[in-house]
Amino acid sequence: MGFTVAVVGATGAVGREMLRTLEKRSFPVDEIVCLASTRSAGSTITFRGQEVLVRATSPEAFKGVQIALFSAGASVAREMGPAAAAAGAVVIDNSSAWRQDAQCPLVVPEVNPHAIKDRPRGIIANPNCSTIQMLVALEPLHKAAQLRHIIVSTYQATSGKGHAAVEDLKAQTAALARGEAVHPTVFPGQIAQNLLCDWKPSAMEGGEGYSEEETKMVFETHKIMGDPTIGVSPTCVRVPVVNGHSESVWARFARPISVEEAKELLRNAPGLILDDRPYAPGAHPQPVQASGRDEVLVGRVRRDFVDPNALNLWVVGDNLLKGAALNAVQIAERVIAE
Template sequence: MGYRVAVVGATGAVGREILKTLHEREFPVDEIVALASPRSTGREVSFGDRTLKVANLETFDFSGWDVALFSPGGAISAVHAPRAAKAGCMVIDNTSHFRMEPDVPLVVPEVNPNAVKDAKRRIIANPNCSTIQMVVALKPLHDLFTIRRVVVSTYQAVAGAGKDGMDELFSQTKGSFVGDPPKIEQFQKQIAFNCIPQIDRFMDDGSTREEWKMAVETRKILDPEIAVQATCVRVPVFIGHSESVVVEFEESVDLERAREGLREADGVVLVDQREDGGYVTPIECVGEDASYVSRLRIDPTVPNGLAFWCVSDNLRKGAALNAVQIAELTIAFDLLGKHH
């Protein structure tokens, strides 16, 4: 018994990854439609060995469609996600637009799967990519020792800024070898051979919106009592976000129990040999589903402290895979209603 599935923003980097992930995970699709803005209408995208012609989101009627996976940008989701939900479709939205609304669940399936049952508005939000990979790694540790505070520095790939961000890194890198001056359009400064400590816009307290998102989303998903201090940095890596995470706990930390908890946790792969190369780097996690944890060690500078390194493919677990896993949960909990 299959479902009618719409992928919104199908021509973008995340939209294409969603189509690929739905096919790879053999999501029960009876019928699938690729939707995008009027200017992308008529373009072609792949779904397995099929080619889909992109239809116009603005004129699309969602009546009779079961689930819609949205990643078209916040302003577009703001208009069309409620429209799809009103037509009876379950919306899983990748943008930041609905995440902090109290009646919209913010879900990471390995962390808070039951939250999908609270989708009263038929909208479920997919968290920020850097939040997802971190809370997947934090969950087993929180269950063991109760987290009080997290200090995280991120090293975020340009894929987080979409295809245009990736193109800019490529062209600046290429240009540097032939003496072309860098064209700066997607980022605030040159990204090739550089690091930029700003993702999203600045807020009144001096933090950026990306840093704020990591804090408020972690509290909404994992525990409202957790304090989070984030510094988010864009680095010249194409795909794969990295994070250096320092955690303070309520209870004393046993390193062996921490290792064991991470080893057994859903969605986590622990690769932690204390030797040259005995850790995972972003280039190695591309195309992989897990949150990889390495460099696990006690932090002796605070009571009950632990530090680790975490990498994940931000287009997959950070976006497409998490959205598809949420869609799978809505079927498991029978939230899509009875079917043809």
């Protein structure tokens, strides 16, 4: 028996990956409902070799839908998520709209799959891409040695800001190659050959000076791990990479943990690949290697020079896959297994 599955934001960067992920993992889809804004209503998208009509998102569009995968931004999720749930669908939303709602579980299946069952609103939130890949890498170490503090610096790809942001990077890169000035269309400044912090200021109490992306990593780590005492000190940066987020992670645990023990734990953990080549120039996980892959790549596992309880890691993942579409489909797989 299959399911009627809706993808809201089907024409976007994440939505397209959701459709590909459903195909690739042979998710039991009887009927696919592709929804977007009125701008792309009437266009078509290919799913399993068939052309599917894109329809405008409305409460009526969810009639008969059992699983609704949302990737159309927070305002659409706030407005249409409850309508889809009221129509009987289990909603899995990629935006930030429901992540802080105590009645919506926030789930990384490798970390807190048990949370899926408790969803009084019928809505499950997918965490932020940077949080997901960091926690997939840290969970096996946390289980063994209890995380106490994380210092993370992100190097986030432009695809994390949507399809139009990638086009902006490409246009800026081409302009610079022609010796012309850049004219940013999505980013608040030059991203080609440059780095930017391009997120809104955080509205979190006590989060003055931080970006929204940074305080999301704090809140979401606490909610997913179920432990608000874990320290999280984030700095998020956008880099001129098309796809694949990288993170430099320093993590301190409740007890000493050796590089050998950490590598053994990481080698046997789900959802990640340990790259334990000895350090050499260019021998480390890279966004171009992670792009298109389901697994999070973890490498450069090093002891801390000062603190025997701490380790340094380099973590790279496909933000559109494990950071968004794949994580959502993995949640859906657990929902249908209920």
